Amino acid sequence: MLFKSNNRRQILNILENMEKYLKDEISSLEIEEFSCTGFEKELKTRIDSLCKILMKNSDEELQIFGEIMLVSEKLASGIVSDRISFTNSSNFKLNYIAKTINNLASDLKKTISLIKDTLLLYGQYNYLNKLDESLVRNDFRVLFQEINTLRDTITNMLIENKSNGLTLENSSRILLENVDRLNISSNEAAASLEETAAALEEITSNIRNNTQSIAKMSNLSNNVTKSVKEGEELANQTTTAMDEINTQVNLVNEAISVIDNIAFQTNILSLNAAV
Template sequence: MLVKNRLRLLSMLLIAGLIIIGLVAFNSAKTWSDDMQNIGDERIPALLSLSNINAERMAIRAQTLEVLILDKTKSNKERLQEIEKQRANSWKIIDENWKTFQNIPRKTEAGKKAAETLQKAYQDWRDIYVTLDGLIHKLINEEKDDLFKEYENSVNKMIPISNNFGKLLTEQKERTFNFSLNMISQSAEKSKNSVVQISIIFIIVSIIGVIFTILTINIITQSLDKVKNGVLSFFSFLNHETSKPSIIDLNSKDEFGQIASIINENIYKSETNIKKDTEFLKDIERFVGELSNGNMLAKIEKDSDTPNLKELKLLLIKLQDYLEHTIARDINILVNILESYKKEDFTARFPNPYAKVAVIINELGDVISNLLKQSLDTGKILENSSNKLLENVNVLNESSNQAAASLEETAAALEEITSTVISNASSVNQMAQYSQQVSSSAKQGQKLATQTTNAMDEINSQVNLINEAISVIDNIAFQTNILSLNAAVEAATAGE
């Protein structure tokens, strides 16, 4: 049974017990109230009315008998008028009380029959007093002996009638009083019985409620303990304190059984997922190890149902794809190529490259090879230029020697001209001839000087070309070292 149904049943039992107790108490209270209301509305008014009627009956009787003892030798008119007046008040009281008595309902045949008998006696009693009241009225007007005699005879008739009526009144009072006592006794007995019934019902409901509550509490406590132990075992498994979680051994059909079933299902799912995640993480460890060893073609073979690990797998797959297509499919081959470059062997190439770095390394090898080839060609050109420079230097030396000789000849010629001018001023033609020779020699010297200047300019130009070639070679070597260093750094970073 479900716990909520147990609690509902317990609540319904308690509510039913309270309702029964309430109904019994209400019935008892209503019975007591009805009885007391009956006594208050019917019995007590009946007793009071009967008592008042009987009292007035005796008062009227006393008034009636008083007329008989009046002194007939003197006038009794005032006294008779006073008695008549008293009689009128008594009849008024009797009429009111008799009306009250008549208005009381009779529920039993005995009561109705007694009321009819009393009604007949009352009527007889009233009838006899009609005669007596009439005689008193006559006596007020005229006091005659025959009237007194007739009054006395009527009194003699009244006495048994009054006695009978008084007897019936007394019997009716006793019946009413006894009935009231009996009703009160029955009400008290019913109240006692109601108290006993309420006590018994309360005890029964309390015993059943306590037993049911204890059973329910025991069931709930045992179920909670089993669920608690199962959950703690599961948490121990999650915290890697135990290698296997314990299943909650609870086969009840209540809410705790349903909770245990749901927890067991989740324990099984979690255990399966954790084992699957463990295998997945081991595969990730293998995958990372292969990447660390340079194999950029490594693949993740295991799967996981955990969203975070699924996302991790996608990120690692993207990383592997990025490394494979950005650096190289095998870092070891790339490192070997860079080692070859470091050893000035630029013939090594990455086979069938498609990754960016591998392609760039191959292109770098090609560029460096082309630069080295250009450097070789430039060296050969420089060698040829140097040879030409040496030849030109030799020519320059010869030209310089010739220019010096010509200058010496010119100086000698000038000395000779000077001496000739001094010795023979008339030899103008010879001097002009010598002047022409000097001019020719000067022009030739100027020409040789110009050639010397051009040769020096060409030497400077060739020296500049040599310096530029050396700078180019230094730049090529520097760039080669930078590229080698960058490739080695990137390879080391990718390896990490």
């Protein structure tokens, strides 16, 4: 059965518009109304139904595409709380993508919450909690491992710092004890210095007196030296006089010896005369 010429033209226009709509060359489809009967009417009804399905699917796809783009942009900017609300469109592939993105956002939020809560505890100097690496995979597992490594490093550093603190506390206590001893020794040294200063003053006074005495002794020494020189001169004169006396004594002795000989001879002569 042949189409009427006018109806055929209208049906072709509808099909061309459908093709343009599918190619995104036009943004909407308009259902044209025209009178027809029999097969033409059935075909027209089917084409109108397809147009409505296409427009319905297009509206749903446009809505889900919009939500996918919006949520994806927010995920890229670090916002993980939003979700795609429309996931029951006629396009099951887009539904799958939307649900996958929602699951991704949920997993990201869960993972980020774990990391954030753990780091907040670390910021409060609480390093007891450790991230469960079995909850994540791939790069997130590497991130969990690095955070746990950071926790272990900080914990070891704190343990070392505590040990150093205890050592420092002990050293400080010893230092305080030594300072106390030093204070006591300083007080004793100060007292000793006062005594030493007093002794030095006394020694200085004695030295001053000794200096004066030495000056007097120097004067006396000069006088003694002068007297010694005079005594030496007198001694020399005395020695000369003694030599002269010795000479005179020798002469006297010789005279006495002569006199003795004379007396002896006289006595002999007297004796002989008496005989």
